[in-house]
Amino acid sequence: MIQINDEILNKYLDGELSREEAEQVKSALRNSEELQRKFNALEFINDKLYDIKEEEVSPDFTNDLMKRILKNRFVVPKQQKYFIVSIASFITLLCLVIFGFSISAMISSSPSSIGESSSVVNSITYMSDGIVKLVEKVFSGQGLSIVGSIFSIIIIISGYFFFEMQKRAKANLGNGQQL
Amino acid sequence: MRNLSDQEIIDSVRKGNDSDYSIIVDRYKNKAFSMLKRMLKNEFDAEEVLQDCFLKAFKSLSSFKGESKFSTWFYRIVYNTALTKLSSKKRMTETQMSSVEDHFNLESEYGSDEIEKEDVNQLIHDTISKLPERYSAIITMFYLNEMTIEEISEAMQLSVSNVKVMLHRSRNSMRDLILKSKLVEELR
Numbered sequence: 210m211i212q213i214n215d216e217i218l219n220k221y222l223d224g225e226l227s228r229e230e231a232e233q234v235k236s237a238l239r240n241s242e243e244l245q246r247k248f249n250a251l252e253f254i255n256d257k258l259y260d261i262k263e264e265e266v267s268p269d270f271t272n273d274l275m276k277r278i279l280k281n282r283f284v285v286p287k288q289q290k291y292f293i294v295s296i297a298s299f300i301t302l303l304c305l306v307i308f309g310f311s312i313s314a315m316i317s318s319s320p321s322s323i324g325e326s327s328s329v330v331n332s333i334t335y336m337s338d339g340i341v342k343l344v345e346k347v348f349s350g351q352g353l354s355i356v357g358s359i360f361s362i363i364i365i366i367s368g369y370f371f372f373e374m375q376k377r378a379k380a381n382l383g384n385g386q387q388l
Numbered sequence: 389m390r391n392l393s394d395q396e397i398i399d400s401v402r403k404g405n406d407s408d409y410s411i412i413v414d415r416y417k418n419k420a421f422s423m424l425k426r427m428l429k430n431e432f433d434a435e436e437v438l439q440d441c442f443l444k445a446f447k448s449l450s451s452f453k454g455e456s457k458f459s460t461w462f463y464r465i466v467y468n469t470a471l472t473k474l475s476s477k478k479r480m481t482e483t484q485m486s487s488v489e490d491h492f493n494l495e496s497e498y499g500s501d502e503i504e505k506e507d508v509n510q511l512i513h514d515t516i517s518k519l520p521e522r523y524s525a526i527i528t529m530f531y532l533n534e535m536t537i538e539e540i541s542e543a544m545q546l547s548v549s550n551v552k553v554m555l556h557r558s559r560n561s562m563r564d565l566i567l568k569s570k571l572v573e574e575l576r
Contacts, residue, residue: 219556250563257512258531258559264422266435271413274439278446279406 213237218248222255292374296367303359315339394458401449413442416459419533420466426517426524427470437473441466456542463533463543467525474521508566515562523558530555 211217211233220226221234238245315336346352392400392411400408420441424434445465452461516524522544529535529543537555541548 215560216556219559247563247567250567251559254512254559254562254566257508258527258562260509261422261513261516261528261532263418263532264425266417266421266438270417270435270438271410274413274442275407275410277439278409278443281443281447 213244215247218244218251222248222251289374292370299363311340311343314343395454398449398452398454398458401446409446412458416462417442419528420463422532423463423466423525423528424470426519426528427467427521428473429517433473433477437469438466441469444469457539459533459535460539460543463529463535463539464545467544470521470525511565511569512562515565519558519561523554526551526554527558 211230213234217226217230217234221231226234238248347356394412394415397408397411401412417438421434421438424437424441425431428434428437441462445462448465452458516527519527525544526540529540530537535543537548537551540546541551544551546554
């Protein structure tokens with residue numbers, strides 16, 4: 210004989226008891242007015258809970274949300290933005306250093322009389338010749354291998370950071386799944 | 389389009405039809421909002437958190453493998469986001485600190501006059517909101533969202549027996565409130 214308590218009444222209500230146990234509960238309910246009253250109240254609550262109404266969100270909810278989703282779709286993630294900016298800044302800085310170095314090299318190797326004896330056209334021609342010579346020097350023989358090495362290092366470092374960023378983004382998505 | 393299953397809609401969104409996600413939103417927004425409002429006890433917070441939940445789900449859609457129903461997966465996000473919100477507002481009274489054995493007494497929430505005055509539907513509506521967060525979440529998921537005990541246990545990361553105990557405890561406390569009130573006459 211099972212002891213009829215609240216737990217058993219709940220299980221009886223949910224149809225979780227065996228046939229034998231259910232018969233015992235039925236019989237106990239017939240014999241006890243108090244138990245019957247308790248069960249009726251439980252059944253009543255159960256029925257009423259099935260009738261609870263859902264709450265409604267504001268009418269613009271879906272539109273606002275979809276706008277937010279579409280907006281977020283085209284936004285570059287902050288981390289990615291920092292990465293792009295830092296790489297671009299590094300390349301710009303490198304170009305400026307090379308350019309500055311070229312100018313200073315040309316000025317130091319030019320004759321001191323350039324301002325006095327030649328015309329402006331001559332000095333520009335002289336400077337452009339210098340640039341061409343410098344570029345030729347840089348991109349030939351040993352110079353070319355140095356420039357190539359620098360760019361390779363930049364590409365390898367960029368690739369590493371990019372790979373790390375992708376890994377982190379994937380991990381974040383994984384966390385979302387685990388929620 | 390409206391009659392498509394969740395999985396079909398998700399497949400469509402994954403193919404790039406972002407606007408189809410609005411069908412999922414319309415399908416779940418009110419049910420999830422009802423759960424959040426009862427857990428957070430605040431309409432404004434509930435709507436804000438709901439937006440975050442849909443955004444999170446959208447961003448994580450690619451990692452949804454379909455091993456469980458979308459609804460179970462989504463309510464898991466809703467439940468956890470609500471807990472995070474409660475935690476951030478330092479209103480975590482029982483959710484993290486106590487086990488399923490925690491105690492609550494709805495009768496102490498009501499004066500006897502108050503019980504007599506209200507009609508039963510309103511009383512039930514109010515009592516769900518007065519239940520601790522986890523209990524109100526279970527009641528909403530079970531009765532309103534029509535989830536099974538197993539789905540609720542998956543969404544809340546609780547054992548099936550714990551979910552049952554909490555469901556029974558919520559029903560018992562509401563029953564005791566009804567038995568104490570004059571509303572019990574409606575039962576006859």
